[in-house]
Amino acid sequence: MSNAVVQDTRPPASAPRKGSLSRRGLPRWAGAAFGAAGIALGCGIGLVFGLDSKVQWGLISAILFVLISYVATSVVENKRQAKDRVATSLVWVCFILALVPLVSLLWTTIKRGSKALSGDFLSHSMNGVTGFEPGGGVYHALIGTLEQVGIATVISAPLGLLTAVYLVEYGKGALAKAVTFFVDVMTGIPSIVAGLFILTLMLMFELKPSGFMGSLALSILMMPVVVRSTEEMLKLVPNELREASLALGVPKWRTILKVVLPTAIGGITTGVMLAIARIAGETAPIMLLVFGSQLINTNPFDGAQSSLPFYIWEQYRVGSDASYDRGWAAALVLIAFVMILNLVARGIARWKAPKTGR
Known part of the structure; x- marks a missing residue:
């Protein structure tokens, strides 16, 4: 009787394939997708309700971005990762809020200052x-x-x-x-x-x-x-x-x-x-x-x-x-x-x- 042992080389049934959704992990581009979805929904809400201020559009988009990030991460991963995703989203929102007035100021200065700026002016x-x-x-x-x-x-x-x-x-x-x-x-x-x-x-x-x-x-x-x-x-x-x-x-x-x-x-x-x-x-x-x-x-x-x-x-x-x-x-x-x-x-x-x- 042969003593050879036949090994089973098949992967375990519970092992998920690389890149599959069974890992219960969001892809790296999920944050950008959540941001795009929040902006699209915020602009849509602004158009539907006739909001004239772009500031309101931006605030609605920021709130929706954070909510979408939390809900999607809670469903796909877990609540602990969802809290981490919310913290990251809030950091991005604060960064953008700080960047908007700076970019607006710079753009306004360049737009209006370029009218008189010339070699003779200097x-x-x-x-x-x-x-x-x-x-x-x-x-x-x-x-x-x-x-x-x-x-x-x-x-x-x-x-x-x-x-x-x-x-x-x-x-x-x-x-x-x-x-x-x-x-x-x-x-x-x-x-x-x-x-x-x-x-x-x-x-x-x-x-x-x-x-x-x-x-x-x-x-x-x-x-x-x-x-x-x-x-x-x-x-x-x-x-x-x-x-x-x-x-x-x-x-x-x-x-x-x-x-x-x-x-x-x-x-x-x-x-x-x-x-x-x-x-x-x-x-x-x-x-x-x-x-x-x-x-x-x-x-x-x-x-x-x-x-x-x-x-x-x-x-x-x-x-x-x-x-x-x-x-x-x-x-x-x-x-x-x-x-x-x-x-x-x-x-x-x-x-x-x-x-x-x-």
Whole structure:
């Protein structure tokens, strides 16, 4: 009698085939399908009931998207996965809700600002051009913004960086706590308060309005942002890197300069760019300290200057169609200015970041 054992190579009856619905799992494209179904149903409900507002259409679509995701996942999978799907759907809805006003603002600025934006607009000032007639440009305001923001950055970035290094690497006791407290307080100071502070100094020392005075007020607003962002980035640097450098006999100052700062340079640069974006749109300090001007003034230490935010407010105040077009074009230039700064900062951060091997 043979002792050979015949093996059954057939798969178990309960084993589901790959890709079949018997796995009770939704495919990867299910979320997109639920979103499309929610949008279609929301638009249909809006048309049937005659809802004019597109905001209502969007809210109905978002609610239906979450409900469809929960019901379908509960039927096909289970309630635990359905709750997870609902959480994911809510995250997507919040992301889209945050993205819609940003895209709408950008599209409106591009659509309306492109009417007056041209080479002449970027290379001419408002000298000899009245507010009600077309023509003129933004060159004088662009020069003012570049100089004022540049001087504020030169003042605030080193001071903020050194303050953050002190708080993270050296700060202990009551002094560090006091510095942290005042930095937090300065973060919420309104721009008009910073302008009034510099204005008081101008009156005390009998100084004249200039772009430099505006830069001092902008530096007050910029410095706490640089300190807080740099401080958080330095805290993310692993202590093992510091300990390894100190164990090799490297002085602490050199460890900070060669190890800590290069490791956190990407986050530090991003924080500085956020601070620049925060002050680039300030108008109140410029109105108090710089006064604005229709002429080109390349000397920030002598005489009144303009800036892009002040120029936008100035053109809006005129109230003519030509001034509105110039205001929207200046807003588009300001957005492009901040975007270019961010792109340059990201390039510098990637270039200066420490190289990692495999």
